[in-house]
Amino acid sequence: MGKLFVVGTGPGDVALLTPKAEQALQASSDLVAYGLYLELMGDICAGKKHHDLPLGEEIGRARLALDLAASGKTTALVSSGDIGIYAMATLVFELLDLQLQGKETGSDHSAAWLDVEIEVIPGISAMQAGASRVGALLGHDFCTVSLSDLLTPWETIEKRIHCAGEGDFVISFYNPVSKKRDWQLNKARDILLQYRPDTTPVLIGRQLSREDENISIITLGQLDAKDVDMFTLVSVGNSESRHLVNGNREWIYTPRGYSKKL
C-alpha cells in the first residue's frame, strides 16, 4: 500500500518551500498537480511522473492521487500556498468521507483508499506572504473569505463579510475574481465600507514571492475589481490598521495595542 503526501509548496519562491514539503516531493514517484505549480519548484520535481489535469478538475485530481497511492505508488498531491487552505486537502477528505459512507462512485479502486497512509504538509499561504511583504497586516485577529460562489451560495459569503466587518477582523479575500466572476469583490468592498472607513489600508498582492510579484497599498475606497485578477490576494486592514510612510518605504501593520501601554 502506498502513501499519499498532501503538500503545500508555499506562494512560489522555493525559499518559502519547507524542507518537509521538499522531502515529500523527493520521496514521491508520482506528482499530481496543476503544471504551473511544479514549474515553480524547478529541479525538485525532475524525474517524477507528473500527472496534470486542467484547472477546474479538482475532484479528478484528488481521486487520481488517492488511486495512485492505493495502487502502491508514493504519491504527492500538490498545491501552491497551504494545501489545507482553500486547496486540495479538503477534497481528499471529502472523497474519503464519501467512500466511508459507501457513496463514492467515481473510482473503481476507492475501497483501497481507506488503507492509504495520508500525511498533510502545510505551506505558507498567500495572506502570510502578502502581510510579511508590507509589514504586519495580520498582527491582530483576522479572517479569510473566499469570494468564489461556485460551491458556496453568495448569501453565505455575503453574510460572512458582514460578520467580518461587524467583528472588525482584518480580512483576506481568496479567489477575489476570475474570468467569469467580476462583481463580487466590489460588492464585498461596499459591504465593508458600512463598517470601516474608506481610508482603511488594503494590500493588493499579485504573484506574491514570484519573479513578477507586484504589490500595492491602496485604500478601501480605491479598491476596484478591475485592478485585480485571479493571481491576486486582497487583504483589507481592520479599523485600527495603520499605513506608515518612511521615506521611500511604506508599510501596513495592525497593532495589538502595546503602544497604548507605554
Add this chain to the structure above:
Amino acid sequence: MGKLFVVGTGPGDVALLTPKAEQALQASSDLVAYGLYLELMGDICAGKKHHDLPLGEEIGRARLALDLAASGKTTALVSSGDIGIYAMATLVFELLDLQLQGKETGSDHSAAWLDVEIEVIPGISAMQAGASRVGALLGHDFCTVSLSDLLTPWETIEKRIHCAGEGDFVISFYNPVSKKRDWQLNKARDILLQYRPDTTPVLIGRQLSREDENISIITLGQLDAKDVDMFTLVSVGNSESRHLVNGNREWIYTPRGYSKKL
C-alpha cells in the same frame, strides 16, 4: 546601517522552518528571541550572539532588535510560528510608528531606526500545523481570535467570537489560557454553542510538531479550559466540519462542498 530580519521559525520542527528563515538566521550576527525558540532551532543558531529577555518583555525585545540593527549589526528578531501573526512583527512597526510621530521615548537611538532595512519572513503558524495533523480543518473560511485580554478589552474579544459564530467561521483560538487567565476559553465555548452544535469537532493541539506533541479531537461540548495550557492551540470547526474515523485513524475536515456537485 544594519539590517533587521523579523523571522518566524514555524511551530517547532526544523523541517517546517523555511530556507528563507534559515538563511536570515545564518546571515545575522545577533539574535533577539525568547530562549526556548532558539533551542528548537539547534545548530542553526550556534555562534550567534543571543539576546534573551523574559516573556512579557515584548516591547523591550523589539526595541533592542531595532537598536542593534541601527548600530550596524545584522540582527534577527525571532518568534516561533508566523512572526506576523500575534507575534513580534507588529511591535516593530508600532515602535516605528511612534518614532515617526515623535512619541518614542524608550530608546536613545530611535532616530536611527528609520534607516534600518527591515525584512519580514513569514512562518507556518500553529493553526496550520494543527489543521494539517488532523486533515483539513481550515478547508473553508476561517478566523483567528486571541483570547488574551491584556491589550484588547474583553468586550471586543467577546464581540468577535459572536461575529465568528454568526458567520460560521472555523475559529482558531490563540493564547487560549495562561497562568493568570483561565475563564476566557470556557466563555468563548459557551458563546459558540449559541451558534453551532455541541457535537462540532474541536482540535486540541499541544506543542505542535515538537517532540512532546499531543493532539486530541474532541467536541465543542467537551471543550474545557482545564485541559488546555499556554502551549496549546484550540481550533473549532464550523457547522459543516466533519469528524471521520477510519480504523485507528481519525480526521477532521471542513468541506468546501465539492461532493454536493458529484
